Structures are given as C-alpha cells and as structure tokens.
Amino acid sequence: MSNRLKTMAFAALLGLGTALAATTSGYALDKVSYGTNWLAQAEHGGFYQAVADGTYAKHGLDVTIVQGGPNAANSALLISGKIEFYMGSSQGELTAVEQGIPLVDVAAIFQKDPQVLIAHPDAGVEKFEDLAKLNTLFLGKDGYLTFFEWMKANYSGFKDEQYKPYNFNPGPFIADKQSAQQGYLTSEPYEIQKQTGWEPKVFLLADNGYTPYSTAITTTQTMIDTKSDVVQRFVDASIEGWYNYLYGDNSKANDLIKRDNPEMTDGQIEYSIAKMKEYGILESGEALDKGIGCMTDAHVKKFFEEMVGIKVLKADTDYTKAFTTKYVCKGVGMALKK
Numbered sequence: 001m002s003n004r005l006k007t008m009a010f011a012a013l014l015g016l017g018t019a020l021a022a023t024t025s026g027y028a029l030d031k032v033s034y035g036t037n038w039l040a041q042a043e044h045g046g047f048y049q050a051v052a053d054g055t056y057a058k059h060g061l062d063v064t065i066v067q068g069g070p071n072a073a074n075s076a077l078l079i080s081g082k083i084e085f086y087m088g089s090s091q092g093e094l095t096a097v098e099q100g101i102p103l104v105d106v107a108a109i110f111q112k113d114p115q116v117l118i119a120h121p122d123a124g125v126e127k128f129e130d131l132a133k134l135n136t137l138f139l140g141k142d143g144y145l146t147f148f149e150w151m152k153a154n155y156s157g158f159k160d161e162q163y164k165p166y167n168f169n170p171g172p173f174i175a176d177k178q179s180a181q182q183g184y185l186t187s188e189p190y191e192i193q194k195q196t197g198w199e200p201k202v203f204l205l206a207d208n209g210y211t212p213y214s215t216a217i218t219t220t221q222t223m224i225d226t227k228s229d230v231v232q233r234f235v236d237a238s239i240e241g242w243y244n245y246l247y248g249d250n251s252k253a254n255d256l257i258k259r260d261n262p263e264m265t266d267g268q269i270e271y272s273i274a275k276m277k278e279y280g281i282l283e284s285g286e287a288l289d290k291g292i293g294c295m296t297d298a299h300v301k302k303f304f305e306e307m308v309g310i311k312v313l314k315a316d317t318d319y320t321k322a323f324t325t326k327y328v329c330k331g332v333g334m335a336l337k338k
Contacts (some may be wrong), residue, residue: 050241
C-alpha cells in the first residue's frame with residue numbers, strides 16, 4: 001500500500017475523515033487557539049464538542065482550547081497575539097475599547113449573562129426587588145463595581161451598607177438567612193443545594209434588566225483584518241458545536257471537559273446544561289430566530305448606555321468598535337437542533 005493510501009486509511013480509522021477532506025480540498029488545517037475564562041465546564045461545552053466530534057476539522061481548523069482558571073491570563077494572551085480567540089463579554093470589550101485596546105466580539109454565545117443573586121428559600125424574598133430588604137449581599141469586587149451600581153440605579157432600596165466581599169465560599173451566605181450572594185446560574189445553586197439539602201431562590205440578573213452578552217468569541221481587529229475567513233469558520237464551527245452539544249451526543253465533549261478539569265462531575269454537567277436550556281442562556285432574543293451567537297447593535301448600545309448612566313463607561317467611548325455583527329445572525333447550525 002502506498003504512503004498516501006496508508007495515510008488515508010489511518011485517518012478514516014480515527015474518524016478524522018473530515019479533517020482529511022479539508023486538507024485535500026485545497027488548504028491545510030489552520031491552527032488556532034481559544035482561551036476560556038475559567039476551568040473547563042459545561043458552560044464551555046460547545047467548544048469542546050466541536051473539537052471532539054470533528055466539527056472544527058470539517059471547517060478546516062485545528063483548534064486548541066486553552067483552559068482558563070484563577071491564575072490564567074488568557075485575555076492577556078489574546079492581546080499579545082499568543083492566542084487567536086478568547087471567551088470575552090460585552091463589559092470586557094467595551095472597557096478594552098475605552099482603554100484603546102482593539103478587541104472585538106464576533107459572536108455572543110450567551111445571550112444572557114448567567115450571573116445570579118441567590119437567597120434563602122424562607123427569607124421572604126419572592127422577587128428581585130425584595131433582595132433590597134436583606135441585611136447583606138455577598139458580592140465579588142467586579143460585581144460590586146458593575147451590576148450592583150446598576151441595581152442601585154434601577155431599583156430602590158439597595159445600598160452600599162449591604163455589601164460584603166464574596167470569596168467564592170458559600171459558607172457565610174448559608175449561615176446568614178438575611179443575606180444573598182452572587183453566583184453563576186449553572187454552578188453555585190447546585191453546590192448550595194448539595195451542601196444544605198434545600199433549594200435556594202435564584203434571581204437571574206439578565207431577566208431583571210441587566211443585559212450584557214457573555215461567553216463571547218472575542219478576537220483582535222488585526223485578526224479580522226488579516227484572517228477574516230478563519231474568523232468566520234471558527235464562529236460557524238463553534239455555533240454548530242453548541243447545537244450538537246445541547247441537542248446531540250455530548251459524551252465525548254464531556255470526557256474532554258473532565259480531562260481538563262478532573263474535579264468536574266457528571267451531576268454538575270447535567271445540572272448546568274438543564275439550566276442553560278431552562279433560562280434561555282444561549283437561545284433567547286434574536287438567537288431564537290437567527291441562531292446561537294447572534295448579536296445586534298441595539299442590544300450592545302442599550303447595555304453601553306446603561307453603563308454610561310452609572311459611570312462605569314465614558315459617554316464618548318465608541319461602543320461600535322467593541323463588536324461586529326458580520327459573522328453571526330445567519331441561522332448557522334439551527335438545522336442541527338433536535
């Protein structure tokens with residue numbers, strides 16, 4: 001057997017026929033890296049899915065996922081050109097533009113930021129504004145400077161005296177019935193219920209008016225200017241990966257997630273996927289009709305104006321430099337939904 005035939009047979013045996021097809025159709029696989037914003041989890045599942053099932057290879061890409069974490073600096077790696085894509089957010093890219101850093105969101109995988117406030121089930125907190133009655137709100141520094149300022153501006157009763165630092169330990173919240181803490185819809189409520197046996201009250205900020213896009217695909221203006229085709233293929237393949245992860249066989253993707261993050265459990269993954277679907281984290285707003293990843297000028301502008309209103313951003317910042325809609329809202333992958 002010739003070396004060429006041996007190569008083709010080996011690729012087929014490993015299920016890499018799509019990658020080979022991409023190579024023999026006129027271009028080699030483009031190597032790119034995507035840096036996540038935290039340790040591997042179901043909230044990153046679509047990207048792992050596109051690696052695991054060959055979707056990136058089908059689009060002519062050899063993708064490495066660079067796991068984030070408490071000591072990672074993936075945003076800095078993007079700025080320095082060490083990676084091509086990063087898991088950003090509306091807030092992050094608007095701030096970068098204000099600082100003269102040319103980062104651009106090219107897709108918004110999460111239409112809703114999964115940031116939540118969590119309260120005890122028997123503390124008389126039935127709606128979002130009831131949180132203002134509590135003595136204590138455990139918030140991270142970034143939350144205190146952003147969404148808490150937004151809360152004070154848009155709801156009556158919230159005050160600085162409620163603030164206490166949240167150090168990613170639910171213990172102080174669990175011990176204090178008259179408190180609430182920040183968290184991620186898909187994470188902290190699960191852990192709190194595991195520890196206590198009771199189901200906490202969960203209030204999604206996005207469903208109460210705080211509307212940044214998150215889990216974005218972020219790149220540099222240079223990448224857009226010089227390798228726009230690679231950007232489009234990465235966006236399309238990632239979107240397809242997300243549809244397959246949510247509605248297809250995601251077992252291989254979950255194996256990769258647990259390989260990168262050995263502390264991740266099947267129970268946590270199952271819970272996270274269920275909550276992302278229940279709350280429309282990926283599929284709500286424009287994404288319902290135009291596909292996962294969709295962004296609009298109106299959505300970003302509204303959030304920008306809210307941040308200007310609470311003096312988090314400057315009014316003369318050109319918000320349009322923080323994103324582009326040219327790569328999304330095309331219905332890519334929607335036929336994969338089952």
